[in-house]
Amino acid sequence: MFADRRIGLMLMMPAMFFVGIAFLLPVLILLAEGLRTSEGWSLARYTSFFSDSLSQEVMLRTLRLGFGVTLASAIIGYGVALTIANASPLTRSRMTALFILPLMISPVARTYAWIVLLGRTGLINKVLIGIGLTEEPLRLLFSETAVFIGLLQLFLPLMVLSLTSALENMPSDIIPAARILGANWLTIFFRLILPLTREGLIIGGTLVFTGAVTAYITPAVLGGSKVLMLETLLYQRISVANDVATASVIAAILIGMSIVTHSLIRRLTSGKRSS
Amino acid sequence: MMRLSGFSILALAMLFLLGPFFIIAAAGLSAGDLLVFPPQGLSLRWFVAILDIERFRVSFLLSMELAIISTGLSLLMGVPAAYALARYDVPFREAMRTIITSPVIVPAIIAGLALLRYAVIPLGLPVISALILGHTALVAPYAVRVVSVSLTHLRVDVEEAAILLGATRSGAFFRIVLPNIKNGMMAAFILGFITSFNQVPVSLFLTGPGISTLPIDMLGAMEFVYDPSIAALSTLLALMTILIVLLAERLLGLSRYV
Numbered sequence: 001m002f003a004d005r006r007i008g009l010m011l012m013m014p015a016m017f018f019v020g021i022a023f024l025l026p027v028l029i030l031l032a033e034g035l036r037t038s039e040g041w042s043l044a045r046y047t048s049f050f051s052d053s054l055s056q057e058v059m060l061r062t063l064r065l066g067f068g069v070t071l072a073s074a075i076i077g078y079g080v081a082l083t084i085a086n087a088s089p090l091t092r093s094r095m096t097a098l099f100i101l102p103l104m105i106s107p108v109a110r111t112y113a114w115i116v117l118l119g120r121t122g123l124i125n126k127v128l129i130g131i132g133l134t135e136e137p138l139r140l141l142f143s144e145t146a147v148f149i150g151l152l153q154l155f156l157p158l159m160v161l162s163l164t165s166a167l168e169n170m171p172s173d174i175i176p177a178a179r180i181l182g183a184n185w186l187t188i189f190f191r192l193i194l195p196l197t198r199e200g201l202i203i204g205g206t207l208v209f210t211g212a213v214t215a216y217i218t219p220a221v222l223g224g225s226k227v228l229m230l231e232t233l234l235y236q237r238i239s240v241a242n243d244v245a246t247a248s249v250i251a252a253i254l255i256g257m258s259i260v261t262h263s264l265i266r267r268l269t270s271g272k273r274s275s
Numbered sequence: 276m277m278r279l280s281g282f283s284i285l286a287l288a289m290l291f292l293l294g295p296f297f298i299i300a301a302a303g304l305s306a307g308d309l310l311v312f313p314p315q316g317l318s319l320r321w322f323v324a325i326l327d328i329e330r331f332r333v334s335f336l337l338s339m340e341l342a343i344i345s346t347g348l349s350l351l352m353g354v355p356a357a358y359a360l361a362r363y364d365v366p367f368r369e370a371m372r373t374i375i376t377s378p379v380i381v382p383a384i385i386a387g388l389a390l391l392r393y394a395v396i397p398l399g400l401p402v403i404s405a406l407i408l409g410h411t412a413l414v415a416p417y418a419v420r421v422v423s424v425s426l427t428h429l430r431v432d433v434e435e436a437a438i439l440l441g442a443t444r445s446g447a448f449f450r451i452v453l454p455n456i457k458n459g460m461m462a463a464f465i466l467g468f469i470t471s472f473n474q475v476p477v478s479l480f481l482t483g484p485g486i487s488t489l490p491i492d493m494l495g496a497m498e499f500v501y502d503p504s505i506a507a508l509s510t511l512l513a514l515m516t517i518l519i520v521l522l523a524e525r526l527l528g529l530s531r532y533v
Binding site for chain 2: 030096101105157259
């Protein structure tokens with residue numbers, strides 16, 4: 001509307017300078033520190049990080065949990081989103097609000113609930129012993145399973161919300177049409193629903209994946225030092241050994257993953273607008 | 276048949292997402308000394324006890340202040356930026372948008388560490404200022420995005436009409452635009468407040484003895500507290516958030532902006 005580029009620029013400046021200097025600059029210095037050794041610039045920190053067996057283990061576990069949680073949330077997400085999308089508009093908006101709500105509650109409180117449920121004397125163990133499946137309480141906390149469950153609870157709503165909005169944009173008569181033409185549910189899902197909600201799936205998937213691989217609270221509380229993920233490893237390297245070099249490498253890995261997934265979302269959403 | 280299985284999936288997902296809250300609420304209501312479910316008798320003693328713990332009171336107040344100050348600051352910078360992006364032909368538009376949204380892309384724990392090492396330690400910046408810097412940067416992208424949403428709903432010709440009728444451009448902004456994006460700004464404030472209040476990773480390296488936010492204090496206490504007090508505190512926090520979100524949904528339609 002207004003052509004004056006100078007005023008536009010001036011209005012942008014406070015936010016630009018603030019984020020640039022107070023946020024981006026320190027992060028860039030940190031990244032640079034991982035590329036520097038006493039002999040000058042080198043990738044030595046990166047090669048030693050990737051050849052260390054603990055780092056490899058943590059890296060693999062982080063990716064495994066990231067993909068696992070994404071896959072599980074996609075499967076549950078479709079089931080939930082298909083049900084919500086078929087409901088009446090009022091129910092639909094109430095349901096959407098119910099899935100937004102947990103996202104707003106403190107992740108610390110959300111994670112703490114699993115300690116009550118999964119602990120040695122927790123509800124799950126009591127039930128398992130009660131129905132005779134096991135005699136000794138199982139060690140459920142501080143395991144990868146516990147971290148998986150915690151992450152799934154934290155990020156499932158993001159998948160449900162993006163799939164729901166993708167399904168709402170799908171023409172509503174195509175499923176009945178396919179039914180009349182004799183398609184079974186499997187065909188309908190893989191030939192119609194999946195291709196038509198691909199964007200929503202990718203957006204939800206990248207949100208869940210980035211959320212899971214960059215999680216701190218869940219692995220810290222439910223995994224402990226036995227089940228480290230990249231962020232808990234970073235914290236441990238700094239607080240135990242003040243090992244900034246390793247922290248910088250982990251930071252680069254996390255930022256790299258984040259940039260890839262965000263640019264994927266960006267491309268998908270901007271493509272939709274122009275079409 | 277399809278309908279029935281659909282609703283059972285929905286019910287199970289709800290149970291999985293919301294059930295744990297009922298469990299901690301029940302565990303927090305226990306009359307006994309141990310964190311267990313089902314609770315050993317019912318009482319409000321842990322809810323009363325938690326309010327008496329000095330440490331949590333101090334960090335609760337700090338988290339409140341921090342959330343209000345950083346969200347306020349981020350709106351102060353975010354509203355002009357969102358307005359410029361919506362109405363002006365800004366040079367290097369995409370580059371600038373990328374910089375402003377970078378706090379969403381960089382994991383917060385890294386920002387916290389970077390602020391500690393390159394601002395707090397070498398420059399002697401007080402920890403509280405570093406916390407404010409980190410939280411403000413983190414909330415800024417949300418402020419810009421939410422305000423942008425309400426600006427795109429506001430028709431440009433209303434402003435043009437005001438200017439044609441003799442209003443100055445800034446007059447049109449303060450008398451026409453601002454009142455119309457008030458709801459969006461409120462929504463941005465609430466979302467930013469909640470984001471900052473619940474934020475852990477950015478504060479992780481920036482807190483220490485004497486200065487701590489509530490979520491960090493809770494994380495620390497989880498390691499050695501085995502009574503229901505943390506469950507009671509978690510329940511209070513969850514209830515506070517639910518109340519804020521429900522009110523905001525009623526008054527502003529918060530979910531339109533998420």
